[in-house]
Amino acid sequence: MVVGDIHGCLEGFTRVMQLASFIDRKGEWRIAPGEHLVICGDMIDEGASSREVVFLIRRLTEEFSGRVTVLLGNHELLLLRTLATGDDRLNWETARSWGRAGGGERLGEYLDRHQVPSLGTSHLQTCFQQSLLEKRRDDYPEEYVSACAAIPTAVARQAAALLGDILEKDGTLPWLKRLPVAAKIGTWGFFHGGPPCGWTAGVAALNRTFAALLEQQRWDHPLLDPYAGRESPVAARHWWQDGEEAVDRLFEAYGMKQVAFGHSPGALNGLFGRLAQRWGKIFKADTYFSLGIEGYLEIVGDEVRAVYAEAGRRTFNRLYKDQPELPPAERLWPVRKGDDQA
Numbered sequence: 095m096v097v098g099d100i101h102g103c104l105e106g107f108t109r110v111m112q113l114a115s116f117i118d119r120k121g122e123w124r125i126a127p128g129e130h131l132v133i134c135g136d137m138i139d140e141g142a143s144s145r146e147v148v149f150l151i152r153r154l155t156e157e158f159s160g161r162v163t164v165l166l167g168n169h170e171l172l173l174l175r176t177l178a179t180g181d182d183r184l185n186w187e188t189a190r191s192w193g194r195a196g197g198g199e200r201l202g203e204y205l206d207r208h209q210v211p212s213l214g215t216s217h218l219q220t221c222f223q224q225s226l227l228e229k230r231r232d233d234y235p236e237e238y239v240s241a242c243a244a245i246p247t248a249v250a251r252q253a254a255a256l257l258g259d260i261l262e263k264d265g266t267l268p269w270l271k272r273l274p275v276a277a278k279i280g281t282w283g284f285f286h287g288g289p290p291c292g293w294t295a296g297v298a299a300l301n302r303t304f305a306a307l308l309e310q311q312r313w314d315h316p317l318l319d320p321y322a323g324r325e326s327p328v329a330a331r332h333w334w335q336d337g338e339e340a341v342d343r344l345f346e347a348y349g350m351k352q353v354a355f356g357h358s359p360g361a362l363n364g365l366f367g368r369l370a371q372r373w374g375k376i377f378k379a380d381t382y383f384s385l386g387i388e389g390y391l392e393i394v395g396d397e398v399r400a401v402y403a404e405a406g407r408r409t410f411n412r413l414y415k416d417q418p419e420l421p422p423a424e425r426l427w428p429v430r431k432g433d434d435q436a
C-alpha cells in the first residue's frame with residue numbers, strides 16, 4: 095500500500111486507511127505481518143492538521159515497526175531548512191496546527207496577534223477545486239496569498255523560532271531528520287520525487303549521503319535542493335522524460351524494476367487525482383489529498399491497483415467532466431486487452 099502526499103489532511107488519510115482495512119470498524123489500527131504501508135512524504139503543509147498527521151504516522155512507525163516506511167518529502171525538507179536557516183518560508187497552516195496544540199500556546203497567541211491567516215482543510219480543498227474549474231490551475235485564493243505576503247519577515251522568523259522549539263521538544267524535528275529519502279522493498283523503489291539522475295551508488299548510500307548533508311546543513315547541495323529539477327530525490331520531476339531505456343539504466347543503478355512516487359499529482363496523465371503508470375515501471379501514488387481526492391496504490395504480487403475513496407471520486411468526476419468516471423478501484427498493471435488505458 096502506497097500513499098502519496100497527505101499534506102495535513104488527517105480526515106482523508108483516515109478515510110483511505112479505513113478503505114485499505116488498516117483501520118477496522120472499531121477504529122483500531124491493524125497492519126498484519128506481510129503487509130506494508132509506504133508513505134511517500136509531504137505529510138505536512140496545505141491542510142490544517144499537519145501536526146495530527148505527523149503524530150499519527152510517528153505512532154504507526156513505532157506500533158508496526160518494519161511494516162511502515164515513511165519518506166521525507168520536499169515540504170518536510172523546506173520546514174527543516176526554514177528552521178535551520180531562519181529564511182521566511184514558514185508554512186502558516188503547519189505553524190497553526192502546532193500553535194493550536196498543547197504546548198503551542200505561545201505560538202498560537204503569537205500567530206493570532208499578528209493575524210496570520212488560515213484556510214482550513216475543507217475550505218482549501220474547495221478553493222483548489224474552484225480554481226481548477228475556473229482557471230484549470232490549482233491556485234490559492236488571492237486574498238490568502240496577499241495576506242501571507244503581508245506578514246513581515248521578522249514575524250515569520252520569530253514564529254519559526256517558536257515552532258522550532260516546540261518541534262525539538264516534541265521529538266518531531268529529530269524524527270524528520272532521520273527519515274530516509276528513498277526505500278527499496280523487493281524490486282520496488284519508493285521516492286517522494288524520484289531517483290536522482292546521475293546517482294549510481296544505490297538507495298542505502300543515497301540515504302546515508304543525504305543524512306550526512308542534512309547534518310552538515312549543506313543547503314547549497316543539489317540533493318538538498320527542495321526545488322531541484324532532477325538532481326534531488328525529494329524534488330525530482332519528469333525524471334522519466336528521456337524514455338524507457340534511460341529509465342532502465344537508471345533503475346539498474348538502484349537494482350529496481352518499478353518505482354512509486356508522490357510529489358506530482360498531475361504526473362504521467364495530466365489529471366489530478368487519477369493514478370497512472372508508464373511502461374509498468376513508473377507509478378504515480380499521489381491522488382492529491384489537498385484537492386479533496388483521496389486514494390492509494392495497492393501492490394499485490396505483480397498486480398498494481400489504484401483505489402479511491404468515494405468522496406474523492408465524486409470530486410474528480412465534477413472536475414473532469416470530459417473524462418471517464420473514476421471507478422472505486424482500477425487495475426493499473428498489468429494492462430490487459432479491453433482495459434481502459436487511461
Ligand SMILES: [Mn+2]
Nearest residue numbers: 099136357358
Ligand atoms: Mn506535495
